[in-house]
Amino acid sequence: MYETGNPKTVKAQRTLIYVFFALLTLLSIIPFWVVIVNATRSAPEIQQGLSLIPSDSAWSNWTHLRDQGFNIFQGYGNSFFIAASATILSLYFSSLTAYAFIVYEFKGKKLIWGIILLLIMIPTQVSIIGFYKFMANMDLLNNYIPLILPSVASAPTVFFMKQYLETIYHPALVDSARVDGASEIFIFHRIILPLMRPALATMAIFSFIASWNNFLLPLILINDRSMYTLPMLVQLLTTDGYKTEYGAMYMGITLSVVPLLFLYAFLSRYIIGGVTAGSIKQ
Amino acid sequence: MATSSDTTTESKAITKRPKNLAKRKDANKWGYFFVAPFFIFFLIFNFYPMFYTIYLSFTDLAGWATEANFVGFQNFERLYNNELFRRSVFNTTILWLVNFFPQIILAFILAYWFTNRRMNLKATGFFKSMFYLPNIITAASVALIFSSLFSYPRGPLNLIMMDWGLISSPIDFFRSVIGTRLIVSFIQFWMWYGQTTIVLQAGILGIDENLFDAARVDGATDWQSFTKITMPLMKPITLYVLVTSLIGGLQIFDIPYLLTGGGPAQSVETMMIFIYKQAFQGGRNLNVASTASVFLLIMTSILSLFIFNSFRDKKARKSVKGVK
Numbered sequence: 306m307y308e309t310g311n312p313k314t315v316k317a318q319r320t321l322i323y324v325f326f327a328l329l330t331l332l333s334i335i336p337f338w339v340v341i342v343n344a345t346r347s348a349p350e351i352q353q354g355l356s357l358i359p360s361d362s363a364w365s366n367w368t369h370l371r372d373q374g375f376n377i378f379q380g381y382g383n384s385f386f387i388a389a390s391a392t393i394l395s396l397y398f399s400s401l402t403a404y405a406f407i408v409y410e411f412k413g414k415k416l417i418w419g420i421i422l423l424l425i426m427i428p429t430q431v432s433i434i435g436f437y438k439f440m441a442n443m444d445l446l447n448n449y450i451p452l453i454l455p456s457v458a459s460a461p462t463v464f465f466m467k468q469y470l471e472t473i474y475h476p477a478l479v480d481s482a483r484v485d486g487a488s489e490i491f492i493f494h495r496i497i498l499p500l501m502r503p504a505l506a507t508m509a510i511f512s513f514i515a516s517w518n519n520f521l522l523p524l525i526l527i528n529d530r531s532m533y534t535l536p537m538l539v540q541l542l543t544t545d546g547y548k549t550e551y552g553a554m555y556m557g558i559t560l561s562v563v564p565l566l567f568l569y570a571f572l573s574r575y576i577i578g579g580v581t582a583g584s585i586k587q
Numbered sequence: 588m589a590t591s592s593d594t595t596t597e598s599k600a601i602t603k604r605p606k607n608l609a610k611r612k613d614a615n616k617w618g619y620f621f622v623a624p625f626f627i628f629f630l631i632f633n634f635y636p637m638f639y640t641i642y643l644s645f646t647d648l649a650g651w652a653t654e655a656n657f658v659g660f661q662n663f664e665r666l667y668n669n670e671l672f673r674r675s676v677f678n679t680t681i682l683w684l685v686n687f688f689p690q691i692i693l694a695f696i697l698a699y700w701f702t703n704r705r706m707n708l709k710a711t712g713f714f715k716s717m718f719y720l721p722n723i724i725t726a727a728s729v730a731l732i733f734s735s736l737f738s739y740p741r742g743p744l745n746l747i748m749m750d751w752g753l754i755s756s757p758i759d760f761f762r763s764v765i766g767t768r769l770i771v772s773f774i775q776f777w778m779w780y781g782q783t784t785i786v787l788q789a790g791i792l793g794i795d796e797n798l799f800d801a802a803r804v805d806g807a808t809d810w811q812s813f814t815k816i817t818m819p820l821m822k823p824i825t826l827y828v829l830v831t832s833l834i835g836g837l838q839i840f841d842i843p844y845l846l847t848g849g850g851p852a853q854s855v856e857t858m859m860i861f862i863y864k865q866a867f868q869g870g871r872n873l874n875v876a877s878t879a880s881v882f883l884l885i886m887t888s889i890l891s892l893f894i895f896n897s898f899r900d901k902k903a904r905k906s907v908k909g910v911k
Contacts, residue, residue: 315705322700322708330717332777336732337724339743343735352741354750402625409618417622420629426831426891429633430838430859431884434866434877435640436632438648455632458625489617518725520841521859525867536727540845543731554735561728569723573716576723580782581789 337562343555351551366552370560373546373553377560379531380538387452387523387534388516395456395512396505403466404497407474424460430521437525447529452522462508465582469504470497507579510572514565535561637884643877650871662878672879674853675861678768682843682855683836685772686779691828694783699813701784702791715788718781726778730845733774737761761847764854771843771855775836783828790824791817830894834887858883 343351347362370377405411406418429436440451478500482492498505520536527533533541539561547554569576644662646655666672697718701711721729736743740757748754760766794817802812840859843849849856849864856864858879866876 319706319708322706326714330714333717333720333781336736339736340732343743353746355743355747398624398628401621405618405621409615409621411615411618411622414618417626423888423891424629424633426834426894427884427887428834428838429636430840431880431887432633432637432640434862434873434880435638435643436636437866438643438873439636439639451632455628458629458633463625483614489614489621493621514723518723518727520725520727521863525863536725536841539725539727539731543734543845551735554731558728558731558735562724562732565724569716569720573719574712577712577715577719577785580719580785 337566340555340562341559344552344559346552346555348549348551351555362552363556366550366556369550369553370556373550374530375538375541375553375557376531377535377538377557380533380535380561381564383532384517384535387449388513390449390453391456391516392509392512394453395459395462396509398457399459399462399466399508400498400501400505401493402463403470404493406463406467407470408479421460421463424458425464429455433521433525440526446526447532448526449532451526452516452519456512456516459512462512465508466501466504468582469501473500507575507582510576511579514568517565640877640880640884643873644881646874648873648877649875655874658874662874666875666878666882669875671853671856672858672861675856675858678853678855679837679839679857682768682772682775682839682857683833685768686775687829687832687836690776690780690783690832691825693780694787694828697780697784698787698791699817701788703809705809715781715785718784720781721778722782724778726841727845729774729778730842733770734761734846737770762851764852767847767851767855771839771846774842774846775839779832783832786828787821787824790821794820827894830890834890837883837887 338357339355342357342359344366345359345361345363346356347360347365350356350360350362406414436451440446440448445451474497478496479492482496487495518536519534520540523534523537524540527537539558542554542557547557643655645657645659647658647661648655700706700708701715737745737760739745739759739761742757744760745754745757749757758766760770798816798820799812802816807815838859839857840863843855843857844860844863847855849860862876862879862883865872865879
């Protein structure tokens, strides 16, 4: 028999671990919970003490927030439009690029692959000044184009897609279609893309969240209040208008995190799976 | 799209090398077409801005000027002598160090428990998703959450600590240099330890089971297998986590900027905050901001090449093994 340890100590250890896990779980949840509860309480209630039970001022907090010009629905809409467009572009062109790397032999392949590997590591933030000035010269400030189009060249997504294609691709998949005279792009659209559905779903979640959460780039490029993305609206909550209106401020934060919490409630399994598979750190 | 000439060459290729159809020379030109969008957009939105930034670091572009004149290494000298920039490098480093070491230690312990077969823990999927949760939330919102939780004088944390009698008067956390730094580091820790745990756990699960079985047969304890088998084999992954975390840590902006704007006394003014403020506030010194960016770029590139090389080495070693 292997050394298995005293069953009693194992049981005690296990209990302790569960207690520790429970504490960490609380640590993940409580900050959000306190904020969400405070969004339903009045300013005096919030000042009086901490509570974990919702109160009844949610509606008045909401009207206060709205009256301050905090247009959350416009923020949702803008962020959704940018994130969805960027995600679609990044998924399509990354798959296409990955496919080219798997299937074809061409000059410069190694060089481009080297660039992709380096790009995964070097964040675009380091060239943000040049990017800003370039966009200003092109008269693209206050425009969503610089927030969307760069996703066509998304190195981490290409990397992930190539890893996935390597595991499922077999020349036989495309050979018969070629014999039938199908064009290369047709083969990609009709045979390869459908096969990549699991990888596309995973990367869709990550690309969408990354774009949705992006703060610095819209901050320097967008001035027009009606074009603000959600993180930029959140930033407005630090301004003086909310110094005493605590309830309204908490309501603003709550509205900015609730969509993501919902999304996570349904997709956390895929997200954890994606992190495990790709270890994407951004 | 497929023209008739395409199909004729295709049929020729079939008669010659039917097995290798997918690697046919003729189809290979599609490789260029398929990679072209990526490459073109990379050149426009990535490559050009990077070199434009480097170019700007050698000019005097500031304020609302539209013309940039070449000034040599003047900006680099100015930056080197800039007390605030040097402090921002120091701040960024401190914030990373204080968050990373507790993070990797906790992540190792959690990954060890998650993969320990004797413990055979239940609901690990649930716990993992809970630990990872803060990572997907908008950093801007996270900053606001913590700025309100720690707010003075009647923020939730002050209220509860007074209630429990831990403190007699409220603490103004964001007036304190150490307090603010600890809060920023804690938020980073809180947002990233789940991710690190999952990566380490995936690494441990990738280790050959037989090694552990053999160790157990030889009477090794769990702790011995962990320190003698897991730890050494996890070295490359740990290194990877360390370097990627450092690269990410060098870019830190959202949390400290929205928490205190870099204060108090510029204690959490990071390199990215420095760059942002130089370029978009006050004198709009795009030249100085570019120079600081170049510094950041160099640091990041060195770190990236480091990872890049360690991966290449691994591949090279693998192929050598294959020959044997």
